[in-house]
Amino acid sequence: MTGPDRRAGHKRRNDPGTGNQRPQSRRHRPVLDGARLTAYDVLDGVSSRDAYANLLLPQLLRERQLEPRDAAFATQLAYGTLRATGTLDALLTTLVSRPLAELDPKVLDLLRLGTYQIVDLRVPAHAAVDTTVALTRAIVGTGASGLVNAVLRKVAAGGDRAAWVAALAPAEDADRLALSTDHPRWIVDAWRDALAEDGEVEAALLADDLAPEVHLVARHVDRDELVAESGGEAGPWSPYAVRLGGGDPGKVRSVRSGAAAVQDEGSQLAALALVRAPLEGPDAAWLDMCAGPGGKAGLLAAVRPAGVHLTAADRAEHRAELVRGALAGEDDVDVRVTDATAPDWPAGSFDRVLLDAPCTGLGALRRRPEVRWRRVPADVAPLAELQTRLLDSALAAVRPGGVVAYVTCSPHTAETVAIVDAVAGRDDVEVLPVAPLFPEVPGIARGDYGQLWPHRHGTDAMFMALLRRTR
Numbered sequence: 001m002t003g004p005d006r007r008a009g010h011k012r013r014n015d016p017g018t019g020n021q022r023p024q025s026r027r028h029r030p031v032l033d034g035a036r037l038t039a040y041d042v043l044d045g046v047s048s049r050d051a052y053a054n055l056l057l058p059q060l061l062r063e064r065q066l067e068p069r070d071a072a073f074a075t076q077l078a079y080g081t082l083r084a085t086g087t088l089d090a091l092l093t094t095l096v097s098r099p100l101a102e103l104d105p106k107v108l109d110l111l112r113l114g115t116y117q118i119v120d121l122r123v124p125a126h127a128a129v130d131t132t133v134a135l136t137r138a139i140v141g142t143g144a145s146g147l148v149n150a151v152l153r154k155v156a157a158g159g160d161r162a163a164w165v166a167a168l169a170p171a172e173d174a175d176r177l178a179l180s181t182d183h184p185r186w187i188v189d190a191w192r193d194a195l196a197e198d199g200e201v202e203a204a205l206l207a208d209d210l211a212p213e214v215h216l217v218a219r220h221v222d223r224d225e226l227v228a229e230s231g232g233e234a235g236p237w238s239p240y241a242v243r244l245g246g247g248d249p250g251k252v253r254s255v256r257s258g259a260a261a262v263q264d265e266g267s268q269l270a271a272l273a274l275v276r277a278p279l280e281g282p283d284a285a286w287l288d289m290c291a292g293p294g295g296k297a298g299l300l301a302a303v304r305p306a307g308v309h310l311t312a313a314d315r316a317e318h319r320a321e322l323v324r325g326a327l328a329g330e331d332d333v334d335v336r337v338t339d340a341t342a343p344d345w346p347a348g349s350f351d352r353v354l355l356d357a358p359c360t361g362l363g364a365l366r367r368r369p370e371v372r373w374r375r376v377p378a379d380v381a382p383l384a385e386l387q388t389r390l391l392d393s394a395l396a397a398v399r400p401g402g403v404v405a406y407v408t409c410s411p412h413t414a415e416t417v418a419i420v421d422a423v424a425g426r427d428d429v430e431v432l433p434v435a436p437l438f439p440e441v442p443g444i445a446r447g448d449y450g451q452l453w454p455h456r457h458g459t460d461a462m463f464m465a466l467l468r469r470t471r
């Protein structure tokens, strides 16, 4: 089995957290390991207040001013533990006599944090156990520290993740993949279904279990200049992409000025699919009908030919406000707060329409580590129903001869192929194959539609389809 060994190699690290202690901002707490305490506080925020880790962690790191090394360790601990939650719980279930749901949620988060260090990071067991026991004493009390100590010692005795996955002896291969790649079983099934290439499923899920690289988009700056300025590398697929090996994108001059922005290279290709689609007749009115927070609208505005007017709509006022920010300084754009299923624009009034539909986000799980465990299969059907209504509305908004790009950051078949197939048979709709528009991007075809994958393309798993209104 290649998966667990690869991931362990990827994640194994030294343990800088144990020797570097600093006072904490909460005065009632004794001096504790800052990285681990911060990671714990993120886990607690996620489980007790439904916080988003990608918002809470940066806030805590700012407030606490951890050394860069400790901040990196806190990030690895918090994100890694959150991604691995289901696997860690499967393992802990075998060691705790009560159902995990009956444990004090704080104790459960501490057990997950300690277990992750032992099985995934291979932090020496004594360091992982001692620091977690100290955290437990300070946060929950001495009573709970005995349980944490005893359980973590058993975790350590069981070995690393590969040994634990073997010991848990999953009944089916998909269950093994779920455990070894940190995905709920239903998401494993959804990815397998979407990938078609069965031999790639493990690689795809493993790639989805790593922190994504930061990508920039050069909107109003030459891409080579952005490469030089940021120290990054030109992205392999989008002519506007720069991939950063590390560092803070907020410090790049062109990002600060708005000439560049952070945007996954896959999202860039999805916007470019609309731009590259062949069109006959006028090409002067573009619509981004679900535009918030404005990433793709920003790229469309930057690359549109002179004379194209861009309308960007979102149902939510606060999302529309973000779009206004992304389009600041652009001429000939207007941003509207509109429910795009019942829009205020006349039918047939646009030449190109981007529908980047609300979806489960199963293709962008790398960015939001806890989301894979929050999403449930029942989320799919109501979203599919909304996607269907939005696609009908997009096809009504475009003139005969005009083009709609249907995009999701989910590869789930019910949100992608099934939605587009349902209108592809209409006698006023023609499917335009995506792959010929991207000859430089191997492996993008999903039939006539387009699908990017983290393991193939180093991007989010974006889906795109192009539809022309024939009359």
Ligand SMILES: C[S@@+](CC[C@H](N)C(=O)[O-])C[C@H]1O[C@@H](n2cnc3c(N)ncnc32)[C@H](O)[C@@H]1O
Pocket: 267, 289, 290, 291, 292, 293, 294, 295, 296, 297, 313, 314, 315, 316, 319, 338, 339, 340, 341, 356, 357, 358, 359
């Ligand atoms: C996937 S996001 C779009 C991301 C965006 N295109 C970007 O690149 O930054 C989907 C957006 O659709 C909006 N939305 C959901 N339902 C909508 C509706 N009925 N009409 C208009 N916008 C809607 C959400 O508020 C959300 O901002």
